[in-house]
Amino acid sequence: MTAALAVRGLVKEYVKGKRVLDGLSLDFDATGLTAVIGPSGTGKSTLLRCINRLVDPTAGEIFFGGRDIAKVHGRELREARRQIGMVFQEYNLVERLTVMENLLSGRLGYTPVFKAWLRKFPQADIDRAFALLDQVGLAGFANQRADALSGGQRQRVGIARAVMQHPRLLLADEPTSSLDPKTSVEIMQLMKDVGREHSLPVIVNMHDVELAKRFATRIVGMSGGKVVYDGDGSGLNEAELKSIYGGESWLA
């Protein structure tokens, strides 16, 4: 089977000669939740940001939807981006807008400018938004302002908004880092359920190894801009954790 996403020899240098991603190659299947773990500064966010082209890769290929999106520009880049849903650590909601408006603004890329300005959205989008709110456990919250929500509720809106645009890939950059442990578990469960129900591959950057083991079908361990572990949670023993995070005193 062809991979839904294939990253080949990916290199990113923010500063010339200093490789943050050092020739990284990974294939992702069309389903399943992959957790990317690794120490701070090892390039996890940079990997996701190269995939959705918030930053431009220095070298390498990213095959997605039948093309190398590492090199597309303009209209092609906008089209590729629409197919990638993104969930952020700090939710990135528009605080003064309602939950429904936040969801619908995820569709702005598709709505002619004059309609967006009038805040008139197609009925099909409104119906989808209500269905998604239901799915993420926020039925009845459509008219609440985003700034009146808890962190967990905000992240539920963030997930619904990411799925609103019918993506074919879902990326999440530390989606639970600002949440308490119980809410983190609920959000990871939701990410997994949403991925399954919408038949989407999900890639999640995270620091919590136990949470990764509990919810991920695959764990990628990064160190120094390279993949040093790629397998399921059961194979992630102390030796592997040491190769990812270095040292051993912290394991005690």
Ligand SMILES: Nc1ncnc2c1ncn2[C@@H]1O[C@H](COP(=O)(O)OP(=O)(O)OP(=O)(O)O)[C@@H](O)[C@H]1O
């Ligand atoms: N825009 C930028 N300009 C210059 N250097 C950057 C930029 N963004 C990230 N870096 C550097 O690239 C390296 C990798 O950062 P990145 O955020 O990808 O790591 P990370 O593994 O996601 O870390 P964390 O777990 O702390 O979020 C770090 O050394 C960081 O300082």
